[in-house]
Amino acid sequence: MAGIRFIDATRVFRGSWRPAVAGVGLEVRDGELLVLSGPSGSGKSTLLRMLAGLEPLDRGQVLVDGQDLARTAPDKRGISLLAQGFSLFPHLTVAENIAFPLTMRRSSARTVRSRVGQLAELCDLEQQLPLRPEALTVAQRQRAVMARAMATRPRVICLDEPMGGGSLPASLRDRSPVADLQRRSGITLLYATCSSTDAWAIADRVAVMDRGAVQQVDVPRRVFAEPGTVAVAEFVGSPPMNLVPAVVTAEGARIGDLLVPVGADLRAALTSERIVVGLRPDDLLIGGADGGIRATAVLVKDSGREYLVHARTEVPGGSVDLVIRQTGGPVPLLGEAFLVGAALDRVHLFDAATGVRLG
Known part of the structure; x- marks a missing residue:
């Protein structure tokens, strides 16, 4: 030894x-x-x-x-x-x-x-x-x-x-x-x-x-x-964490109509106004209330126990694909537009410039 x-x-x-x-x-x-x-x-x-x-x-x-x-x-x-x-x-x-x-x-x-x-x-x-x-x-x-x-x-x-x-x-x-x-x-x-x-x-x-x-x-x-780090978040989990770029303002980071709170201490730790918001597939839900992320279903996988819904949403500078793990409730059809809600208390935040976790 x-x-x-x-x-x-x-x-x-x-x-x-x-x-x-x-x-x-x-x-x-x-x-x-x-x-x-x-x-x-x-x-x-x-x-x-x-x-x-x-x-x-x-x-x-x-x-x-x-x-x-x-x-x-x-x-x-x-x-x-x-x-x-x-x-x-x-x-x-x-x-x-x-x-x-x-x-x-x-x-x-x-x-x-x-x-x-x-x-x-x-x-x-x-x-x-x-x-x-x-x-x-x-x-x-x-x-x-x-x-x-x-x-x-x-x-x-x-x-x-x-x-x-x-x-x-x-x-x-x-x-x-x-x-x-x-x-x-x-x-x-x-x-x-x-x-x-x-x-x-x-x-x-x-x-x-x-x-x-x-x-x-x-x-x-x-x-x-x-x-x-972002690299760890991209690797860990099956499927891994969704990573969405966003811009931080005084009110927080906005992804579509979803406002992600970013505290003053976290904003102070940023090296720029750019941030990466991490959302696990399990922490997203289909059919969120007003203020969710507007997305379009591009792929639906049925494993028998759950659905993995791949959805595309527009963000500044392009589009991002999200993966949502759905164990019950309605599942969108391919090409259908829908709202995606998120458990905001389980959001992960990273500095976009350094890739390092905040907080």
């Missing part, structure tokens, strides 16, 4: 004008499951590779238990990094996959057999050892990945998109084998994923990245309830 600190960690690839990882400062607690989340290309994989020693730092430091790893070879760092996908060789059995890191280190056959047996018992894979990955369920594959990652007794495990860029099946979100084994073993684990759903299901804390920078680090509940 180990604690990790990234200090101003920066990586710029040759020929690129923008850093892949830009001055990241991040602390991962000993024994924590930290999920690095964010859109594809946000720097998650590069940050893990910098920790493992597969990418150099152009600036900054990476510390494990206070030790600067700059002069430590990748195979001496005690970092187990499994790259995108299930990280299992399809032509090898489960036993051979678990043993692979040990055989690469030329461990004795006796040591390999003993360690594979220990991990098979820990990960509940005794019956699956002779099988190949294609014969495993999704849960069994995740357990096999963790067994392979733990084979060399690393200080830290890094899993880079272990679901191959996809999301966890709904049946595993409440009890992910990766999260279960991490908590039972107490090992420090960094899990990179493009899926905000996965992040919320398994993480102790979430670090949301965008364009190489960490936007926000906190427990999942708080990141969802109070996204710190």
